[in-house]
Amino acid sequence: MKEAGGRIKLWIVEELKSYVRESKGNFSEELQAPYYEEPIVQFAAADDPLFEEYKTLIGPDHATPREVFERSFGPGSYGGGSVISVVLPISEVIRRANRAQKDGPSREWALLRTFGDEYFLNEIRGHLPAYLSSLGYRAVAPLDTDWYSIQGSASGPVSNWSERHVAYAAGLGSFSINDGFITEKGIAIRLFSVVTDLQVTPDARTAASHAGNCLLHSKGICGACITRCPVQAISKEGHDKIACMKFVYGQASRDWAVANGGDAKWGAGCGLCQTKVPCESRNPMRTAR
Template sequence: MRDLIRNEIKEYVLESKENWLEEIQDRYFDEPIVKFASSEDPLFEEYKKIIDIDHLTPKEAFESFFGKDSYEGGTVISIVLPINEKIIKSNAAKKDNASKEWALLRAFTDGFRIGLNKHLVNFLEQKGYKAVAPADLEEFKIYSTLSGPSSNWSERHIAFAAGLGTFGINDGFITEKGIAIRLTSVVTNLTLIPDIRKAESHTENCLLFRNGICGACIKRCPVNAISKDGHDKIKCWKYVYGDESRKLAEAYGGNSAVGSGCGLCQTKVPCECKNPTAIFP
């Protein structure tokens, strides 16, 4: 069943007519990576301390949709959507703001992610199981904290639990296909063998954390929101969602409501398309 699910997701991403950007005559997203986490993994409870008390566990997310006591265990399916290299290269050439291709990706991503989630949920239902995408629930929320914006279902933390990668100094998520990615996930009552989380720390894939020899993303940030001390989420948020970002998105033909994004710290860096620490023992 694990292989069936992986193949279904890959087929949807690679064959979807929506997954096509005219500007580059190629896909927005390349072949996805899919891994599985047990909904009983104690890390999900730990997230209430690490992230916030309101961060949902898989059980809470499932039962918020299907009702109290409806969940008796299962699996979290986490999906990495690697961004096409042509889009990455277009953004790598920029210094102060996002490229047109990157801005159009930003406008495209949410709708595609929702469509993929619905497809996977329907696939599981046809097999006799229940499933829900927590980030698409009415209960999903993004809210302000003293350190910046947070959500009650962090796709990056879900992906970490599934063993898909670790965090960088810029708070991005570095997978085997790099940091220039998008993430999504689905919770199901289908119980599957979970993938092994091999990382010894939550920052293992970041060269700066691991070897102290990088910091490329620090130099790439146009508003100095990244330093060796970490990531200023508030400064970053204001730039990514600010007026100039909205105007640029509109000029590009994107979605002014979500802005043009930035992504400079995810491109023209050693981790843009790969795990740069894979060469180290």
């Protein structure tokens, strides 16, 4: 049984790598480059106690995998399963362009925000449940459900399914002082996840702590993301989500998105704290130990 589960894990990983490599939706004709590079894929047990802890750490509305599954397939439908978490590293072409910026995102990042973060991410997030269905398993992407939401709070927006916290549960990395998520492919990434009744051996969590991959948190050095932020929304104390959100989705951001052929609804993003920093495309703790 374990051998079969191991084979299926490999099939899923290879399917996602192929999809990212071959999908036309992941290629910008304007940039002549992909939006994302080869993904990292890992698995968490749906019954991992950490998901229950998130109701305290994040909020009581944060769904557990059991709740996700039964909301989609009915009460009593859950009998165990896995959560598949996927890291999509942003391509070098887009990261390089954003490194040169100081006051806001590059044209390349603005294009990523609409055509990568929205169009392609939606596409691949729908593909994985369909692929699992072809293997005989039920699956759902929480962000594509009618109950998924982001609510305002005194400290900023809070969702009822956090892709970063799910990635942490799957052992893909740790948080950063700027509220990003540092993986083995760095912080300039996007994340998505799927809950399924496929049961496989979960991947181990190897980060030393919840922010173990962040140089500032772990060693008291760095802070490059603090100086990169154009609106001073990051400090040694953490991340001002409200100031960040106003900049990322404000009118100037919307105008810049439209000027580059993107959608005003999504804005142009920013990403300055994810580029020209030691954790941009790697885990900086690998060389700092």
